[in-house]
Amino acid sequence: xxxxxxxxxxxxxxxxxxxxxxxxxxxxxxxxxxxxxxxxxxxxxxxxxxxxxxxxxxxxxxxxxxxxxxxxxxxxxxxxxxxxxxxxxxxxxxxxxxxxxxxxxxxxxxxxxxxxxxxxxxxxxxxxxxxxxxxxxxxxxxxxxxxxxxxxxxxxxxxxxxxxxxxxxxxxxxxxxxxxxxxxxxxxxxxxxxxxxxxxxxxxxxxxxxxxxxxxxxxxxxxxxxxxxxxxxxxxxxxxxxxxxxxxxxxxxxxx
Numbered sequence: 461x462x463x464x465x466x467x468x469x470x471x472x473x474x475x476x477x478x479x480x481x482x483x484x485x486x487x488x489x490x491x492x493x494x495x496x497x498x499x500x501x502x503x504x505x506x507x508x509x510x511x512x513x514x515x516x517x518x519x520x521x522x523x524x525x526x527x528x529x530x531x532x533x534x535x536x537x538x539x540x541x542x543x544x545x546x547x548x549x550x551x552x553x554x555x556x557x558x559x560x561x562x563x564x565x566x567x568x569x570x571x572x573x574x575x576x577x578x579x580x581x582x583x584x585x586x587x588x589x590x591x592x593x594x595x596x597x598x599x600x601x602x603x604x605x606x607x608x609x610x611x612x613x614x615x616x617x618x619x620x621x622x623x624x625x626x627x628x629x630x631x632x633x634x635x636x637x638x639x640x641x642x643x644x645x646x647x648x649x650x651x652x653x654x655x656x657x658x659x660x661x662x663x664x665x666x667x668x669x670x671x672x673x674x675x676x677x678x679x680x681x682x683x684x685x686x687x688x689x690x691x692x693x694x695x696x697x698x699x700x701x702x703x704x705x706x707x708x709x710x711x712x713x714x715x716x
Contacts, residue, residue, distance in 0.1 A: 461539035462490070464513070465599075467693070468534055468541055468584065470494040470521055470577075471548030473501035475655035476605060479682035480545055483690045485512035492534045492541075494548065496520040513538075521548050521576030522568075531583045540591060542598065543693060544584045546577035546627075547605045551657050555616040566619040573623035577604060578630055585638055592641045599698065600643045603689055604631045608651050608708055628704070635702035644701040648688050651708025653680040675710030 467484045471477040473495035481491055485507035494517045495501055504514045515537045519526030534541050550572040552565045581602060588600045609617075610624040628647060635645035651674060652658065652665050669677055688705045691697060697705075706712045 464488060464490050465542035465693075466490045466492065466534065466538040466540050467543040467545060468492045468494065468517075468530060469545045469547060470530075470580070471496075472545075473497070473503060475657070476650065476653060476682045476685045477545075477547040478503045478506075479686035480547060480689045481507055482510065483683075483686035484543070484545075484693055485510040485514075487690055487693055489543070489693065490514065490538060492517055492530065492537070494518070494521065494526075494530055496548070520572060521580055522571035523576075524579065527576065527580045527583060530580065531587065535587070541584055541587060541600075543601045543603065544581065545603045545605070545689060546581065548576065549573050549605070549623075549657075551620055552617050558615040558618045561618060569619040570623050570626075573620070574626040574630070577627065581630070581634055585634060585643065588638070588643050589641050592643070599695055600641075601692055601698075602634060602638075602643065602645045603692055604645070604647045605685070606631070606647045606649045606704070608649055608711055610649065611712075631704070632702055639701055644692070644698055646692055646697065646701070647704045648685060649704050649706050649708060649712070650685050651680050651706075651711040653682060653685065653707075655682060673711070674708065675713060675715070678709065680707060680709060 467489045469481045472481045472493045481503050490513040492515045498518045500516050507514050517530040517533050604627050606627045607624040609621045610628045631647040685707050688707050
């Protein structure tokens with residue numbers, strides 16, 4: 461086992477996941493990078509240029525065999541896991557009204573956004589408990605990338621909202637269960653972030669943001685989310701397990 465901390469980052473080839481991986485690399489982490497596609501992402505070389513040793517674990521975390529492969533690769537390659545960042549996520553392939561959407565989309569979104577992170581966390585958490593027995597003092601942390609959709613109604617993508625609401629409760633559950641082992645569990649709740657997922661609704665949100673939808677009147681950037689993950693990775697929030705960090709330009713505020 462090396463001296464450098466190791467992080468698993470899912471869905472790390474672009475957008476928020478890519479920025480998180482690069483932030484952690486800049487903080488001295490080695491990385492296991494996951495993406496659904498088989499082709500190696502550019503972020504491997506980018507993180508490597510920052511000094512990180514990187515391993516690539518392809519496949520969708522919706523599949524149990526992929527989740528097991530990610531953990532086994534991390535064990536074989538590094539012998540440790542200091543942080544898990546559950547970032548991988550999927551939007552509905554087509555936005556449909558709540559009264560029309562079918563089960564196929566529901567199952568697809570929930571399997572990636574909730575079932576996958578839930579059971580990957582279970583695997584990593586049990587390994588972290590083993591590591592804690594061997595090293596009582598090394599920081600161990602889990603970060604779940606949620607969304608304002610956990611509490612904001614979007615009837616044209618109900619399955620996505622439900623998946624993120626599930627992530628919010630999943631964070632609380634694991635934070636509670638793992639506290640006795642001093643494993644911190646956190647949720648980051650991004651707002652309107654400029655990524656491939658939001659590109660299709662850019663005009664809509666340009667207008668809403670300009671009209672004051674968010675107190676800070678700009679789009680969020682993937683780097684804004686990555687900085688929050690970095691704060692956790694640096695140990696600045698270790699007594700705040702179970703917390704939700706809002707990275708949303710103040711969207712969560714109730715205003716009159």
